Amino acid sequence: MKAPVNHIIDSSFIDGPGNRTVIFFQGCNFNCKYCHNPETINLCINCGQCVPGCPVGALEIVDGKVEWDDMKCVDCGACYRNCPYSATPSVKESTVEEVIERVKGNMPFIRGITVSGGECSLQRDFIVELFRQAKSLGLGTLMDSNGGLPIAFDEELMAVTDGVMLDIKGSDPFFHLELTGRSNDMVLNNAVELARQGKLTEIRTVVLSNNPFSRQTVVNTGNILEPYLKDNKVTYRLIKFRPIGVRGEAEHWTMPGQEQMEELKKLVSDKGFFKVIIT
């Protein structure tokens, strides 16, 4: 079994509790206006447009496919910044065994692994097997997901998943659709079901400057999850939108001020979240 892996970070302190190896998969089912890594959205279609722009000759076309030489690549970003298809040629189709070998190299310095993206749940079968093997090594398993697929209702997946860090990008259906291109029905269903199962570890909302829908999202998320927070340690991470790496209209959006963030934090501080963090 193989999955498209964009990159792996051997050691991270920001993708769940403790030190973790993080596996970033390529491909996403959302198309968020404020996406900071739009090159992770689609799979490369081998159009070849980025090949001549590589300054170190790390890209070439072989039998109609773009091949990326990671030994030559200096990660200048020219290929994915200029890709018209929100893709990158620097993706490795990897087996579970290859990823596990990399993870083993990081032991005993890590507490667990986290899968992210793109959207990791698109690689559901791969993750089930990866998590099974990680657990047999004594490692914890976390998903970082947009919640667009019914992950919380997938018993086999949940059986090997310790927790989920879930994005709630918008509680208003039209705002969410406009922002991401997808409905938020499943996201909200996942949030409640994960909390009910004790598998929700963190909620993340990107806050837009002076946007009433951001405020509404934070308030509604607090209200929806409040009944489950007494028995669960759920962190709410309020993330300031930053106009870095974004495309289109989002390039002109501004960052919310600290005052706005503190007000949102106050709005949910009595709901029972384990921590409310502004980042």
Ligand code: SF4
């Ligand atoms: S990121 Fe790597 S492959 Fe892409 S253009 Fe730069 S050096 Fe070449």
Ligand code: SF4
């Ligand atoms: S990364 Fe983009 S520009 Fe490069 S070959 Fe693939 S689709 Fe074309």
